[in-house]
Amino acid sequence: MFLLKKILVETSARHVHLSPADLATLFGEGYELTVKKMLSQPGQFACEERVTIVGPKRELKNVSILGPTRPHTQVELSLTDARSVGIVAPVRESGDVEGSPSCKIIGPKGEIEIDCGVIAAQRHIHLDPKTAEEMNLKDKQIVSVKLDTAERATIFGDVVVRVSPKYAPAMHIDTDESNAAGVSGNMEGEILE
DSSP states (O other), rough: EEEEEEEEEEEEEEEEOOOOOHHHHHHOTTOOEEEEESSTTTOOOOEEEEEOOOOSOOOOEEEEESSSSSSSOOEEEHHHHHHHHHOOOOOOTTOOOOTTEEEEOOOSSOOOEEEOOEEEEEEEEOOOOOHHHTTTOTOOEEEEEOOSSSSSOEEEEEEEEEOOTTSEEEEEEEEEHHHTOOOSSSSSEEOOO
C-alpha cells in the first residue's frame, strides 16, 4: 500500500435529510429549519429540530435533522440502529436510496411514511477537486484509510472517494465504525491506496 495523505475523520451519527414537502408535513407549512451547528461540509448544518423514526420493532426518538432540505427525504442509520428498529438497511452512498427500506417519520405537526430511503451510509471521503488532484484521487475511487487510535488501530476498506467543488476534505464514518475503532472526537486518518 502506498501512503498518500492525512484526512480529517468525523463520526456521523444517525440523522435525517428532509425534502421541503416532508418538512412542511412534519413541522407545518412554511416552517424553516433552525441552525444548531454548522458542519464541516460547506452549507451543511445540524438542526435544533428532531424527529422520531419508526420501524417494525421499535422507534428511535430525537433523531437529528441535517439541513438544508434536499430533493428527497433520506434516513441514515448505523447498522445497529437499523437492526434495533427492525429494518435491514443496505450500505449505500448518500442519495442512492432506490429499493431501500421504508419507515415512518414523526414530527410535531404530522407524520410521513417514506416508500424507500433508509440506508447505512457507505464510509466515504469528501474532497474538493484541487485536494483530490493533489492526493491523486478520483471521484468514485475506492481506498482504505488507517486510523491509529490508542488501543484499536483499524484499517477501513471500501471507502468511496467523492469529489465535488461543494465539498471540504473530510472522511465520514458512522457510530458503529467509530466505536469499533475507538475513535474519540475528530481525528486524522491516513489514506492508503
